[in-house]
Amino acid sequence: MQITFHGAAQQVTGSCFLIEAEGCRFLVDCGMVQGSRMAKERNYKPFAFDPKLIDFVLLTHAHIDHSGLLPRLSMQGFVGPIFTTPATFDLLDVLLKDSAHIQEMESERNEKRAAKGKSQVHRREVHPPLYTLRDVNQCMRQLRTISYDIEFSPHASIKACFRDAGHILGSAIIEIWLTDSLRKICKLVASGDLGQPGRVILRDPTFIEEADVLLIESTYGDRMHKDMPSTLDELVGVIKNTLVKGNVVIPAFAVGRTQELLYHLLLLSTQGRLGPLDVYIDSPMAVAATEITLKHFALFDDDARELLSQAKQLRLQFRLHFVSDVKDSIELLLIRSGAVIISASGMCDAGRVIRHLHENLGRRDCAVVIAGFQAEGTLGRRLVDGEKHVRLLGDDIEVQASIHTLGAFSAHADQKALIDWAHAFKRHPRKVFVVHGENPASQALAVLLRQQQAWEQCDVIVPQEGATYKF
Structure with a gap:
């Protein structure tokens, strides 16, 4: 061999x-x-x-x-x-x-x-x-x-x-x-x-x-990941401190990361740690992947099954919006505060998240949460490494938004x-x-x-x- x-x-x-x-x-x-x-x-x-x-x-x-x-x-x-x-x-x-x-x-x-x-x-x-x-x-x-x-x-x-x-x-x-x-x-x-x-x-x-x-x-x-309780504490802090005046943008892989983030946001809502929340999944692929994930319910662990059974009780507290249509995605760019936007790609090198970063990176009131590995050469890696000026959609943007790396979500x-x-x-x-x-x-x-x-x-x-x- x-x-x-x-x-x-x-x-x-x-x-x-x-x-x-x-x-x-x-x-x-x-x-x-x-x-x-x-x-x-x-x-x-x-x-x-x-x-x-x-x-x-x-x-x-x-x-x-x-x-x-x-x-x-x-x-x-x-x-x-x-x-x-x-x-x-x-x-x-x-x-x-x-x-x-x-x-x-x-x-x-x-x-x-x-x-x-x-x-x-x-x-x-x-x-x-x-x-x-x-x-x-x-x-x-x-x-x-x-x-x-x-x-x-x-x-x-x-x-x-x-x-x-x-x-x-x-x-x-x-x-x-x-x-x-x-x-x-x-x-x-x-x-x-x-x-x-x-x-x-x-x-x-x-x-x-x-x-x-x-x-x-x-x-x-x-390296070791930061422990999950500390990571969730940081995520709660970022969301609470940001949504009053700005948006939280989370670049996330459509498969796996998006569904895990949804789980934790839903869990934090059931625990009363977050107020009323508007979460937007702006990725047709992530929407499809979430449907496939639910189809394979038999592969879930016991905690996930229990949480999903409680989800229907939180419709007023946890408002989840799936965005597939291009027109709806463009309208989402007009929201200036109060939105948690999860969008692909996870390394910020393609997809709809580029538009959300274009609209929010230059605003001090906004936050970007990096929730996974960023390969060398990607925009996500440059943001993690502290780059202060990036070029997006033909524009030079000064990075004013706070950048948070939450490795425990890897x-x-x-x-x-x-x-x-x-x-x-x-x-x-x-x-x-x-x-x-x-x-x-x-x-x-x-x-x-x-x-x-x-x-x-x-x-x-x-x-x-x-x-x-x-x-």
Whole structure:
């Protein structure tokens, strides 16, 4: 067996691992690189392997940095099945179609700008869409759904099983066994993105007891999240202090983060910690993702079920507005105070949240709450790092709004949670690859794993992109 790391190696995004073993070649994930302009250019590069020769794909979850290049893979000749969980299938139908729409609109807009000779867009920067809606529809026909905890055989020499990763709805840890005709001879575990234990709505990540080879994520491998009670105290303070004269804008991923924020705002309302509240979800994709989340009620934890049963009693206290129509979204920009606006994208690099930041960042009375990881090169990262002047929609804006980073809302496990998850292995892996993290985070987690007494004989590696390892 050999593994080649074609993404998410010393970076968070672009998850794509090629595994070659026993007469088959398959991918774990096929995601977009997200962040800077350079990241965008990388998504247009040819795959470093021939898509026609890939037998199948195992997909950990629906986030675009794990799934976003699947339609391009199909467009370029991949015809095999893509295995994932039922909830991930439902989310992909929304996320990939939205991604195709963005690709097509952006390509059309850049073509028009280039045709008009605008200096900021050069002909060499104008690309066709990465893929179209037609490509997404073809890709969706290749999806096959497998529920958690059911062992299946995507190939004669491979067995696999999805376990709950607790990251977003449908997210999976993947157990993969290489087999011969009689027995399982080698076990690979890909953690995907692991959720933080004790988070609301979703169950905690499943503990895995053994592996020969482990791929473990490290997004927060160098830090711990602030505790949730303190984070909720800060959120309550921000909302109460801001809504009298201004708005609170929360950039949030449409899948996972938006639903978790809604849960906490609803919970705080039931506890009487917030006054009457107008919450606007300004994202068609988030609206659709929320509907899908409710559809998969069986995946919720007990606390989430109980809170939802109480929600109908709070209609006057907690007023939730779903905004899908463009006209309604534009009218929302006219509200100068009293609104909590949750809008995509979560890293502030696209989507409707750009308009809300354009209207509110320059106002001292407003607040922006950053509730998740911000990749290098994104506007969200620049705001977290304290940048005081940004350019939005052609305007230079001085950042006057207060910026609040609430890391406890992250859907990723922090350093302690990652180490605790690793400790659950009763038979430790021979090789561990630390992935899905910027280099400092991956290296920090690798050092800690090497220091674990039970893992002294493990070979812990932070791979470089493009590196191949044979076993």
